[in-house]
Amino acid sequence: MNTYSIGEVARKMGLTVEAIRYYDHAGLLPFVKRDSGGRRRFTEDNMQLMQMILDLKRAGVSIKEIAYFVSWRMDGDDSLGQRYDFLDQHEKNLEDQIQTLEKSLSYLRFKKWYYKTALEAGTEQIHLMPDSTQVNPKTYKKYQSLINSGKSAKSLGDK
Amino acid sequence: MNTYSIGEVARKMGLTVEAIRYYDHAGLLPFVKRDSGGRRRFTEDNMQLMQMILDLKRAGVSIKEIAYFVSWRMDGDDSLGQRYDFLDQHEKNLEDQIQTLEKSLSYLRFKKWYYKTALEAGTEQIHLMPDSTQVNPKTYKKYQSLINSGKSAKSLGDK
């Protein structure tokens, strides 16, 4: 069975060698064996687990939590329920995060439209209340009515 | 014109007083005036700007970048183009982030299904290659075919 050195793994996975050692130290790679000289050797199998770790990281799971998950794995089938519940919780987290970002996105799109129209007018004054830096409620209404008339928010702010 | 103290703003915005002082220090609140005793007084107008700052934060914009944005605002209409470009860039960032999270979500949903079926079988072995902790390609195919047969990924992993 052929194996990979830490440097090869780093290259394949797009990580630094230092980051991998950091993960090992943090308890994410208890399954990685060493050769006679004390150097880490990664099997194909190990690589798949490593990829799972990166997928969890991408999903916003902290290293500490991934370490729990990995240790449950080492416990075998007894922890299947725990692992399921963990993923279920993180599915909910992700759904919430996505919702938050969607809201932020519509906010940013409104602001883009705001600045696009201000640029066309040459001044931000068209959106502000007289003698203030506060936005005129009419500006929000105008945008809302444009949205409701079927225009996509994505395109409304495009120059 | 009635104004608000830092404590009132904190309560209204759901922040700590310390966080607000931190933002001020970081250059996010150059528009906030002080009373005779040196205490910050926030106007309605200031609150709206504050809300904008929180919206940008929620959109994943760093404090340093928000500070630039705020300083451009103070420059008036000359910076309208800069502000538009800034938002345009962040719209793209957000779109990418959402895409990444969507991918992570489908990954988590696959894993949930994986553990739900393993739980039903009482063991993870049903998904693994013989004598290995590597996942059997058949497992991926099975899931794919379930997805393709019209089942929603969201429900497939539900207990």
Place this chain on the structure above:
DNA sequence: ATTTGACCTGTACTTAGCTTCAGGTGATAT
């Protein structure tokens, strides 16, 4: 035979975004 390169450990440093703390002011309540 020695030098290079990849690896090893352990410790220190870094950045973002706060929080905590120490020490001080000024208005209000008792």
Place this chain on the structure above:
DNA sequence: ATATCACCTGAAGCTAAGTACAGGTCAAAT
């Protein structure tokens, strides 16, 4: 009149997720 409370500043401390560095081992190439 004194105690309490909200506020102030500046400096230090904290967490996450690494990065950088110093000093050492070992196999391979010159």
